Structure formats: structure tokens, C-alpha cells
Amino acid sequence: MIRYEHAIACWKELLGTTCVITDPVVCDEKTASCLPDSHSARAIIRPCSASQIPEVCRIANDNGIAIYPVSRGRNWGYGSAAPSAENLVLLDLAELNKIVELNTELAYAVIEPGVTQGQLYQYLTDNNIPLCFDVSGAPPGASLLGNVLERGYGQTPYSDHFLFSCAMEVVLANGEIVRTGFGHYENAKAQYLYKWGLGPFLDGLFTQSNFGIVTKVCIWLMPKPEYFGVFHFAVRDTEHLCTVMERLRTLRLEGTFRSAVHLGNDIRVLSALQQYPWEEAEGKVPISDALKSRLLRQWGAAPWNCAGGLRGDKREVQARLRRIRRVLKGVARVHFMSDSVLSKLAPFAPLYQRLFGVDVRQKLAIFGLMKGIPTERPTQGVYWRKREKSRTKDFNPPADRCGVIWCAPIFPLTAEDTRQVVSTVERVCEKFHFEPNMSLNLVTPRAACAVIGIFFDKEIEEERELANACHKELLDTLIASGYFPYRMSSQAADQFPQLFSSDDPYWDTCRRIKQVLDPRGIFSPGRYGL
Amino acid sequence: MIRYEHAIACWKELLGTTCVITDPVVCDEKTASCLPDSHSARAIIRPCSASQIPEVCRIANDNGIAIYPVSRGRNWGYGSAAPSAENLVLLDLAELNKIVELNTELAYAVIEPGVTQGQLYQYLTDNNIPLCFDVSGAPPGASLLGNVLERGYGQTPYSDHFLFSCAMEVVLANGEIVRTGFGHYENAKAQYLYKWGLGPFLDGLFTQSNFGIVTKVCIWLMPKPEYFGVFHFAVRDTEHLCTVMERLRTLRLEGTFRSAVHLGNDIRVLSALQQYPWEEAEGKVPISDALKSRLLRQWGAAPWNCAGGLRGDKREVQARLRRIRRVLKGVARVHFMSDSVLSKLAPFAPLYQRLFGVDVRQKLAIFGLMKGIPTERPTQGVYWRKREKSRTKDFNPPADRCGVIWCAPIFPLTAEDTRQVVSTVERVCEKFHFEPNMSLNLVTPRAACAVIGIFFDKEIEEERELANACHKELLDTLIASGYFPYRMSSQAADQFPQLFSSDDPYWDTCRRIKQVLDPRGIFSPGRYGL
Secondary structure, three states: OOOHHHHHHHHHHHHOHHHEEOOHHHHHHHHOOOOOOOOOEEEEEOOOOHHHHHHHHHHHHHHOOOEEEEOOOOOOOOOOOOOOOOOEEEEEOOOOOOEEEEEOOOOEEEEOOOOEHHHHHHHHHHOOOOEEOOOEOOOOOOEHHHHHHOOOEEOOOOOEOOOOEEEEEEEOOOOOEEEOOOOOOOOOOOOOOOOOOOOOOOHHHHOOOOOOEEEEEEEEOEEOOOEEEEEEEEEOOHHHHHHHHHHHHHHHHHOOOOOOOEEEEHHHHHHHHOOOOOOOOOOOOOOOHHHHHHHHHHHOOOOEEEEEEEEEOHHHHHHHHHHHHHHOOOOOOOEEEEHHHHHHHHHHHHHHHHHHOOOHHHHHHHHHHHHOOOOOHHHHHHHOOOOOOOOOOOOOOOOOOEEEEEEOEEEEOOHHHHHHHHHHHHHHHHHOOOOOOEEEEOOOOOEEEEEEEEEEEOOOHHHHHHHHHHHHHHHHHHHHOOOOEOOOOOOOHHHOHHHOOOOOHHHHHHHHHHHHHOOOOOEOOOHHHO | OOOHHHHHHHHHHHHOHHHEEOOHHHHHHHHOOOOOOOOOEEEEEOOOOHHHHHHHHHHHHHHOOOEEEEOOOOOOOOOOOOOOOOOEEEEEOOOOOOEEEEEOOOOEEEEOOOOEHHHHHHHHHHOOOOEEOOOEOOOOOOEHHHHHHOOOEEOOOOOEOOOOEEEEEEEOOOOOEEEOOOOOOOOOOOOOOOOOOOOOOOHHHHOOOOOOEEEEEEEEOEEOOOEEEEEEEEEOOHHHHHHHHHHHHHHHHOOOOOOOOEEEEHHHHHHHHOOOOOOOOOOOOOOOHHHHHHHHHHHOOOOEEEEEEEEEOHHHHHHHHHHHHHHOOOOOOOEEEEHHHHHHHHHHHHHHHHHHOOOHHHHHHHHHHHHOOOOOHHHHHHHOOOOOOOOOOOOOOOOOOEEEEEEOEEEEOOHHHHHHHHHHHHHHHHHOOOOOOEEEEOOOOOEEEEEEEEEEEOOOHHHHHHHHHHHHHHHHHHHHOOOOEOOOOOOOHHHOHHHOOOOOHHHHHHHHHHHHHOOOOOEOOOHHHO
């Protein structure tokens, strides 16, 4: 039996009336996303302590009310805080923002869902803790735990966020609290130090799913390196890129790179540096080759721009850099900027650009990411196709009606697959009058992730439709060619039914597990087709 | 309804009569283990093709007959091929021994359960494939897939076998075939290149459990390094060891080591080199300090012996070695042997020992492991406490009535925890007249795994009882101190009920999942308490 009013009353009693919001204006505001279409919520509940979550779940379960938990909702272009279906109650976990433990000796942090990248960075800086962590390209205000659950990644040796986490605390639909790894043994000394625990490893169930609410996780931190620097080089066209990718695979497989390596195309770089050149383009989209070339020269960017971080002992970094140059000999001219050069350079960005024709602002932001410094710059690209220049003060793209859909297929690290993915993206984006905006990230030694951004102005009805159609055709084409996305937006499951077929024993098994863990389906119905 | 005879008849029809064995002598022989007590099987079925497994399962399921799948059953000291309960039918997967695919470019192998470490090594050697893989300390005849499922580890950068695998093919109790990762999408090009796939990650469910039969998995291979060498040094006592462990943590955390590092104690080294010195000891156990010291001098071994592999570009290895020496300065004198020195050395082992007082045979075997060469030597230690010198020709410790129980707790990489684990092991082993036989393995940057071997002569009733009692007290004490094992033998769940309590929501969740995936409980009842 569904008893909405009763559930609201119970939550008000549990959390206090101010923490249960039913005003539709506030609900719409909070669930505004950058996607062309997304669902709003019928109410928002905002617990202020993890200890309230089991009772929050029991109320939902007892009254048959589906809830949609979000950590911070800053995954713009993947759904923000927009629920996976209409009429859900948004469970906003932003107030659960405690850094529960920070262990300097063993290099880990235990965090709640509301802890942001910026917050942890600030905490480490303020307390002079000689540790750093892998940040994602999401803004400083994005949740760390949320990104672990979506299996996001960054650019350091701890790139894979789910991998470098352990010991989840999960609240099930019935209010039961499951602790994973060794965490369910009260006195386990290695609970935050060893991922798998004893017996079946369950953590994976709670990523990209709707089987429970994760209220705590441990993420592993890295010692600040003795020496850090970034190698980078320009790639002139797709054929050159294909050759480069094969060489990078060699370096990645042999372990010379221990970090993800990042290749941004021209539009990715430009969109992080400026808005669309509406005037020069006389209002026309997509950008012409001539205009793009002019802007590239102006900013000192190349058709593809490769960069990766190197960290360690100075001699070791130098040895690895030498190896990189050896493997890329005759293919690319590899530059290197050490950390000290980078920090001295920052104030002289304009001068540097005049002298060497290279814009360092964008580079410095990307380089910062590789070191573990959260930055807004990569996400600033979402303003690319906005007509207005005005922005809200607090950098709020959904409120500014920026449009973005991310599409992130995984492909083998070969020349042939690189060629096919890049040409598919270019062809489909251009067909729908969008600039192909993408980066390729060497997330594993064998596979890369292409992150394609379809940027549009959400104010314009026609662009919303085009963006949807472009995304649909792009992902359908990629899937048909064998390139599957590593994650999906909260709104995407319905659009790609071929990914979640019930005839597939994999999804059938997932659904049977869902049935046993959340029999009334109160968590995020429809997320990942579940 | 349980219909044993009917099931046997169905299996005979499916597989042929010679592949269904009910002779109790053969059953006892096949399920003989090195543990003090273990279960036998009532029958053995030996399919010769993976395509038969779904029907094998359906027959078991329809007739209510529980089956116990084993890959090769060479996990001596963890249960060998002994089923988890009495009266089970052993499903022997040894004949499923196809290397289904070997991709040289992208460095992976897709294998069936019966593929052994030795077989893959031979295949790579015979075909001149410039790849290698992480081997475990188990013998060359041990299954690779089996070790993945038990989350075993080795000594190279791909140490963690479950981690460096992907794309399982799993047969469920109802005969359904589930493919994990991207593997359930027919045309997925990255199925063997990216671990997590899309949606909930299920692979973990099929490790250390009894939820399905894994009939195929992909394991990742490494390019043979341009340069390889092993650093090693002696540690004089427990206090010295504690200091060393803290320094090693620094090196592991900062990424100077990318491999597990191995520390074997005196008895571990001796037991790999010779049997117990019954004559000199005048038949008394445990070994006296004086006799132990004499043997250590004779073999050139130290109380603790640390070794780790370094691989990469020659300059990079040299830079990392320099860093290791810098961090260990004043604590340990670090030696290094490059690959070329090692191979030149092998024929001169006896001379080397006379000149430098170091035995190279054991070292060469351990060093080989670090390079990825399977070897019998570490497991030869199981003959340590045997009275007879005779061995079966094909190195078969269960047939030779060797006794061993492995106990493998995980502990934090700190001086304090090292001290507590080592002293607990020494105290408890000595109480039961066993030599403390252990290695410490830096399996992660934050935690180590102690592998304690309780070696005994299975012919002697009293030693069997002592071994059982010693294991029970040892693991109970370790658990009470917060050190939990990373895996358990197939016979151990009943002995340690505190590990598998139904009051614990973790195990309750596991049992609910078991109920939905294998409702009639036909797979390995009792394994990991499930």
C-alpha cells in the first residue's frame, strides 16, 4: 500500500519539518539538470546524520514510497540530482558531510556521502597533511563517495575510484546496515586497508545500481610525491593519434605510466578556455574549420593534446621520462614541466602564451588534476554553446541553463579502434551540428575511455531535441560497433533498452538480487534499468 | 526430492560412463588432502567440455544432489580437492583445460578452470610470446582460475589475482550462463580489457563463495620486462623486522615497489631447502635454537629474509633501487641481483654458497616466482616434518601423507601490528610443538598477509590432533586481536563459527543472495559458511 502523506509526516517527525521540503519550486530547482529532459521530485528529505538513514528507509519501505538518494548531485551531464523516474522523493545526503577518520600514517580517509573533493582538499591543506588523492574532472563541489559508486576516475595512479576505495557502510531497504570488506567484524584492524574481506565480495553490488544507500566509504590517499611533473605533447590529426595510442599502450602496459593519460581534442581545449565564438561565427554552428584553426593558433592548442603526470623520486621520474621519449621517438616531441616550473609559471601565463604560443591556464588546470587539485575548469566547458555571457556567481550550470550530455564508451587501445571511435563521434556530432568535443583517457593499460560532451544551450528547444537525438544516434552507433559505455546518466536507461534486456542472464541475475535486497523497489526505480 | 541413483544415471548418459566414478577407493584418493581431517566424495564426475556444465548443473538441481566443483585441487593446505561436506559429488573440472584465447597485443589469456600455471608458462615459452603472468606459490600443476576465485596472490605487479582478471563465465544452479563485465554483450570489444562493465559489478559474488561455477575467466598478462632484478636483504630479529616493515610501507605507499614484497622467516627458508633434521634433533620437536642457528649458518639464511622484484627500463630500476637503499639506509643492507647475474649464477649455486655463505637454490626459486616462473620449491616445505625421505615421483604431498594447514591473516603494515602477529604465531606454534613457519607478504601498500604453515606428519595421529588444535588456537587468537584471514580452507567454516554469524547483516545478505541464486543449495554446501 502506498501512503505518501503518512510517509511525509513520519519523515517530518524523524527529521524535523524544515528537513522535509514539498514546495514544488524548490524541488524543481534542486533537481534541475543539464540534460535535455529530466525528472523532478515530489519532495526532498534532508537528513543531517547517517544514523537517521535506516529509519528514513524503513519509513519509505513501510509506506511503499520510492526514494532517490543523491550525494551532492554535481554529476552534471550524467543527471545531477534528477531522480531516475517521476514522482520520487529525493533523499539529499549533502548534510552527511563528515570526514569520519583521516589516517595519515596508513593514508586513507573515511567519508560520508556529502564530503566533496574541495572539502577534502581543503582539510588536507589546512592541516598540513602530506597526502593527496585522486580527483575527478567534476567540480570541487562534487561528492567523492558518489563518484566511487558511479565508478568514476581521475588522472593519478589512484585513477579508478571504486578500486581505490574499501569498506562500505550500506543501508538496505529494510533498514539493515551492511558493512563490507572486513568492516562487519567489529575489531578488524585492516578494515580500511584491505579491499576484499573474507567470503563473497559484495561491494560491486552497490555501484551503478539501486540496491542500497551507501552512507560511508574509505578512500585511499597517496603520499605527496617527492617530485612531480607533467609530460605533454601535441598530436596533429587522427592518423597521428592512432599511432600515438599504440605507443602509449606499450608504455601503459609495461608500467612506465602508472596514471591515466589524457588526450583532449581541439574543441575540448577551446571549450574550457572560452565560449563559442558567436560573433566571428556569425551565429552559425558548428564551428568552421577556418575559425577553429584561428582559435587553436590563438590559444596554442593542437588538434589533440596529450598529457600525463609523473610522480616519484626525481631520478625515477627522469628515467621514466627518458623511456617515454624513447618509445615515442619519431612519433611525438615530448615536453615536460616539473612542478616547480609549473608553479613559477602560473603568474606569467599571458607572457608565456605570447612567447611560446601556448595557453597555460587550461594546461595548469589539467596538470593540477593530475597532481590531485580539484578545479572547475574542465566543467566550465558546459558554457561553450550558451548565448549569454552571464553566469551565476556560484558556478551553477543547471541554474544557468547549460546543456550537456556525457557519453563515455570504453574501447580497446588499438589504432583501429581509436580510428573507429573518433570518426564515429566526429561524423555523428557534425550531423547534428555539434562540435565533436571529446577526450580519450587511458584508464587501463588495455582500454581507453572516450568522454564525449554534447554541449548545448538548454534555453533553446531545438538544441535540446538535437542533443537528445545526437546522443541517441551516437550511443546506438557505438554500441552496435561494440563500444559500450562505462556508466550511464540517471535518465538514460529507458532510451537504450538494448543495454538492459531481461533476456540477458546478467540483468536477470541483477533483477533477482534487486528483488531480494529491495523487494518493494523503494530505491531509485529504473536506475540502470533495475 | 533427492534422487541420487537417478542423477548418477543422467550424468553417465550425458558424460559417458567412464567420466562418472563411484569407486570409493578412487574417490578417497582424489579427495585426499593435507589437512588433518577432510571429507571424501561419494562420486566423481569429470566433464570434458565446458558446454556440458549447464546440463551437469540441471541434473544436480533437478535431483537435489549437491556437487563440489574443483579446478585442479592443488591448493594443498587449503583443502585440495576435498569437498566442503560429507556425501557430496565431486565435480572435477581438470579436463576443461583450454587456453581459449591468447592475445599478445593486448596481453591477456582467456582460460578454463583446468588450465595450470605450468601449462600457461609452457604455452608462452613454446610460442615465444613475450609476455609473462603472476604465479602463486602453489605448484605448477595448480589451477589459475581456481586461484582467482580464492583471491590468491603472487609476487609481481599483478599480484592480486582476482583484481587482474575479468569477464567471468558463470553457470548458475539452474543451468543459466551469466557472463560478467561487458562479456554479456555479444559484440563487446573491450570485454577482456575492462573489469567493471556496466551496472552492478557481480564478479565478486563468485569469489570465495558457492553461488555458481566459473567456467571461464580472462587473466591479464604482463610484457616481459626489459630489465629485471631482485633486491634482497637480511633481517636479524623481530624488532629489526618491525623497523623494516615501516620503511617498506613508505616505499610501497609511494609506489617505488609495484610488486608484493616477501619476507620469509628462518623456518620458511629451511623447510623449502631440507626436511626436519631428525637425526641431529634426536627425534625431538620443535627444533632447538642451537640447531636452528647451525642450519641457518649452513644455508646462509637469516632470521628473516626479505626479497622483492624490480622490473622496467634499466635506468628506472636503478633509480628505484637507489631510492630503496636511501629509505632503508641505516636499517638494512640491500643487495641486488639482476636477471643476467641470476641466470649465470644458477649453475654455480654450491660454489656461491661456499664463497658467500648464501644458498641460491631457494632464493632462485623465490626470485623466479617474482619474475613469473612457476616452481614447486615453496610447496616442498610440506615435507618438512615427514619422517620418511621417500616421495612419490610426481610430487604429490597428499598421497605422501604430508600434513599442512595454512593460516593467512591480514594485518596493518605497522611495527606494532607486525610485533603482535609475529609474537602470537611464535607463542602458539611453540605451545603445540610446531616451528613457527611463516612469510609476510606486502600484498597492498597498507596491509600485509602473514602466511603461516602448520606442517605435520599426517601419518601420526597425535600430530594431526596437535595441528588442528594449534590452528584453532592460532586463528582464534588472531581473530580476537583483530587479524582476520583473507581466505579459509574448504574444511574450516565449522571450526570458526564466529566468522560466519547469521546475526551479522553481511552474512545474512550473502545467504539471501545464495537463496536466490542456488535455492536448492546444490553448490558446495557449507563453503565459507554458506
